[in-house]
Amino acid sequence: MFARIREDIESIMARDPAARSRLEMLLCYPGLHAMAFHRLAHALWRRGIATPARLVSHLARFLTGIEIHPGATIGRRLFIDHGMGCVIGETAEIGDDVTLYHGVTLGGISLEKGKRHPTLADRVVVGAGAQVLGPITVGAGARIGANAVALADVAPGATMVGIPAKAASMRPRAEAEGFAAYGTPRQGVADPTAKAIEALQAEIARLEARIESLESEAEREPRRARQS
Template structure:
């Protein structure tokens, strides 16, 4: 695919994913996620030719301009969409498939100073939402979703939804998953637990009130 067709494809993805996009001129000039992807392709070109300083220089200029830090060594597939993008970090050995969506504040990072593959692999059609941290040499499966603010430290199977700290699989293989699940409506196991605790507290209050009533009637009889 030629460079201009590839750029056109990148902009078309924005229109597919972002209802706020109004024109190609607006998208071309103002979408930082798009600029970061284009800059990464240049940096990755130099990185693959072992021109590491130039590659890092390009990536740092992009980081300064867009607020998105993508290491030149990261491997990124087609149709990546970075929404807003401020604070997104993508590590050196990350591998991102096709049709992946990342929201602002996402980190695809490492967990230490180990060599070799130390950053996540994100497979096709995955969605990683606002503020999520995916750390280490782990895999996010095809069409899986990571909820906002989650911290993922283990492999996630295909077609799964993960939420929480640490991340827990709450939906897998289509069970309870609604089609086109909105990222802001993901299940919240912490909130569910708090609701259950509140119900238990309410029940205890009722029982205490009943016991007080029995005691008061007994005192009155005396």
């Protein structure tokens, strides 16, 4: 239990640019607290001690604002940043090194008793307010943008945005790029001003090419008129 908490703390340290000290994390990170409660709730659930398991989960929700059903299967080093309003359903499965921000739902869309919640593979990042719904699979390393609603399987490494979530047009990313806080790559990040200047430069180049072609056409025209 303590080894897992230490592992969680180290992984948060690596993933949260706002993290300053391990003590602060131990005291002030609801995601860390929610996971400690979940380990207890899940152990009770697996032994068939259902109501106490739900009670532990309910207490965790009261204290952290994060609701994790005791039946949810969660891998190692899950980091729920901020956490408030997160809901993780009973049959959700989460791999290792997954990051969720506040307001994320891993929810169901049917009354089926069986598998009805999503499966998130390793290293998935789900942005704030995103809803991942139904028994879908989100492939390893995929990113779900803030406020997106994912309703279908997501390919490994894909970035999905919008409602319903669709693959975003992305800047090229390095294959081996590690975790990027907020799902935003560190390399090649263009600020909006730089993006606007790039677009203007492309437009100027297009207009210059057009002027050149019009000028050469205009030069050819009198010659053609003299010849005829």
